[in-house]
Amino acid sequence: SAVISQKPSRDICQRGTSLTIQCQVDSQVTMMFWYRQQPGQSLTLIATANQGSEATYESGFVIDKFPISRPNLTFSTLTVSNMSPEDSSIYLCSVEDYRGAPLHFGNGTRLTVT
Amino acid sequence: DAKTTQPTSMDCAEGRAANLPCNHSTISGNEYVYWYRQIHSQGPQYIIHGLKNNETNEMASLIITEDRKSSTLILPHATLRDTAVYYCIVRMNYGGSQGNLIFGKGTKLSVKP
Numbered sequence: 001s002a003v004i005s006q007k008p009s010r011d012i013c014q015r016g017t018s019l020t021i022q023c024q025v026d027s028q029v030t031m032m033f034w035y036r037q038q039p040g041q042s043l044t045l046i047a048t049a050n051q052g053s054e055a056t057y058e059s060g061f062v063i064d065k066f067p068i069s070r071p072n073l074t075f076s077t078l079t080v081s082n083m084s085p086e087d088s089s090i091y092l093c094s095v096e097d098y099r100g101a102p103l104h105f106g107n108g109t110r111l112t113v114t
Numbered sequence: 115d116a117k118t119t120q121p122t123s124m125d126c127a128e129g130r131a132a133n134l135p136c137n138h139s140t141i142s143g144n145e146y147v148y149w150y151r152q153i154h155s156q157g158p159q160y161i162i163h164g165l166k167n168n169e170t171n172e173m174a175s176l177i178i179t180e181d182r183k184s185s186t187l188i189l190p191h192a193t194l195r196d197t198a199v200y201y202c203i204v205r206m207n208y209g210g211s212q213g214n215l216i217f218g219k220g221t222k223l224s225v226k227p
């Protein structure tokens with residue numbers, strides 16, 4: 001399965017600032033997804049990162065707050081904009097190696113907003 | 115919303131089999147049953163998946179009932195390192211843009227010495 005690297009692994013940010021999280025895969029993959037895991041909660045899908053086009057967002061998530069890029073088949077970024085303490089979560093990148101394959105996850109970015 | 119129901123927590127003695135149940139009574143014909151686990155502070159780890167036949171790999175066995183409305187994940191010889199939250203998820207079999215995973219609350223398995 002693809003090896004997924006997320007950067008940074010953790011960060012502490014001030015409210016009002018933005019953080020861009022990178023997801024790098026060691027091979028081309030068909031699909032990339034971004035998830036959020038709030039403290040003590042399960043994972044929630046933020047959006048599907050579409051290669052070469054705008055991301056598809058789930059209900060409750062908007063592009064202005066979580067802009068996503070996917071310039072090629074091995075890389076994607078998620079930006080958390082104008083952060084507030086409520087954005088403190090683990091953000092996880094997930095990939096599908098080929099159509100129908102099990103999704104695999106990176107180890108996530110642990111974000112704390114003060 | 116998640117289409118599965120799992121017990122909130124379970125305990126298992128080290129070295130014994132851990133049997134984790136999952137109900138998915140509304141599963142459709144083109145959906146697979148997937149199991150993941152999440153060990154503290156790590157991303158979810160894929161364990162196994164199946165459509166209607168029982169499946170086994172080096173990590174676990176998956177038993178799916180004939181009507182496909184429920185399944186059981188079996189860890190044959192649980193170790194302390196198997197302590198984690200286990201998620202049972204139904205997923206479209208053709209993946210792609212419909213292939214994302216909808217996570218429920220999962221079962222917290224505690225393996226005790």
